[in-house]
Amino acid sequence: MSMMRLFIAAAILPLLVSEAQAQAQDAPGGRGGPFPFQGGQAIFQGVCQGCHMPDAKGAVGAGAYPALAGDAKLATAAYPISIVLHGQKAMPPLGGMLSDKQVADVVTYVRTHFGNKFADKVTPDNVKLQR
């Protein structure tokens, strides 16, 4: 590889992480996070309820956002941790925008609210292992 190619490659490489935003967005800023919320409730209300709705009951249009209220699938904490970190289908991965503690807090919050009663607390170490 020539020096110039190397130079250009070094300049372009960081784009590859999220090319779509680079394509349509002309202003820097407002893209990386982390989210400025602390505590499970604040994180849920600041971020998650955008799709899962304030009552965590989800919503239905041409497609649907699943309800998190009364959700038996939350019984195993590893499942929601994995989805928050890595995304699933349309849901974007949020691992890069939330710390281990933020993920632990919001998963704990959802698993103990909205009709969910899973008492075992999720710790940042649980989250770290799934990154």
Next chain:
Amino acid sequence: MDDTPHTQMSRRSLLHMIGTVAGSAAMYHAMTEMGYAQESGYSGPPKLSQPKPGTSVLVLGAGIAGLVAAMELRDAGYKVQLLEYNDRSGGRNWSLYGGDTYTELGGFTQHVRFDPGQYINPGPWRLPYHHYGILHYANRLNVSVEPFTQVNYNAYVHSTETNGGKPVRFREVQADFHGHVAELLAKSTQQHALDKAVTKEDQEILLMALKNWGALDQNYEYKKGLVSSNRRGFVQDPGGGLHSLPTPSEPQAMSDLLKSRLWRYIASGHNYEMQSSIFQPKGGMGQIGLAFGRELQPLIKYNAKVVDIHQDASGVTATYVDAKHGGVPRQAKADWCICTIPASVLSQIPMNVSGKMHAAINQLPYQAALKVGLQFKRRFWEEDDRIYGGITYTNQPNSSIGYPMWDYFSKGKGVLLGAYTFGEAAFVAAAKPPEERIKDALEYGSKIHPQYKKEFDCGVAVAWHRVPWTLGCAGQWTEEGRAAHYDDMCAIDGRIMLAGEHVSRLPAWQEGAVTSATDAITRLHARVMSTA
């Protein structure tokens, strides 16, 4: 060859660096902004021969990809039927006008109260000149276009962290950045710091170029004077008659300019997609989708929510229900299917395609994005600030303010794009009710235009994760995702093909939808003709 390979290479590297600097803070720009610069690959509408009479295609989704596919297939002689979830054509090609009602997921309903002639484009708002495909269809459908101003030298760049939180004119930051960089390079050249990289002969040319590009004086310095003010503007412009002498302005010191980080905004127009000329349809981007809808009216079934897609040896069947009232499922059948339903929605619809295509659909997350339209009682940005179109940039969560690029100098109300943002700030906005998003946009905007609060009239806010028919603004491909899944997304799966911006390398651009549809129907047609 006089040049040794080494000299040649280092000179090219240097020129590349200068080119990069000429792109104004372009290392940063390249790292954060630039997409893959390439023409759309559009080589005109597909030329399809006549298929066997009665050959039918079912098109799912009446966004740009579906509309293009349906129109071209109809023209070729196919029997075409289109199913669309909304009660209008266009999909994300969409404008909101006074009198419109928009209900997002969660049931939050907004009634748009803009004056006649005012609108915002919640989705795409630019038609770059080299997006030949979408421009072809705008022309074919007699949709008039007008210039879109990407860069306005008299718009602002703003940061809450610098200059006492006051905005600065784009032209001042750009002139000062270019000037200081040019002076630095000129000094380095004169002090022989570049002797190893640049030949003596080229150094003379380089000095001339730097003087020209950076507005340096005869001593190769960038400083207060007529030369620099001719770029950054004057305290008092030259005029006519007595007392007409211009008063030059004082450039900002380089260290202050660097620390302000305002330089990061001046590359906004250098991206290939952001370069002049750019167009917009007169009266709103949505005019293209509506014109398609009029043209294809007999073929489109609106309010059709697809709930199942099934193919077998003889054809494809889509099962759908009324999107507003539900009720008895109905079926639409055809020999072939072009499915343009966004992957976010399609991943939830049962469809018997290969595991690889399922994997491709399921791995694609959809981006957060926010647009807020704000109507004001008067066009104060024109009357007070002399800003006619273009974009102001800020470090606040609204990211930018887009000024209306039509009806300049008009006396009535005007609508600004008060927020256009992606990423974290857009997630946060989606989690708020629409009226709070508008309130936030007013708060941020008033830091730049103090007139905001007095002149505000009404607004509308669209957070794309809450849009019922896309669940996000566009497919968010990564390079890893492309390597593993993109070809599978583009495959012909039995009798089904996918199309849309998510099946393109121009994500979130309408040109991606057009070129994806063109490619899909061209390949599908070849398959049809080979199996006939």
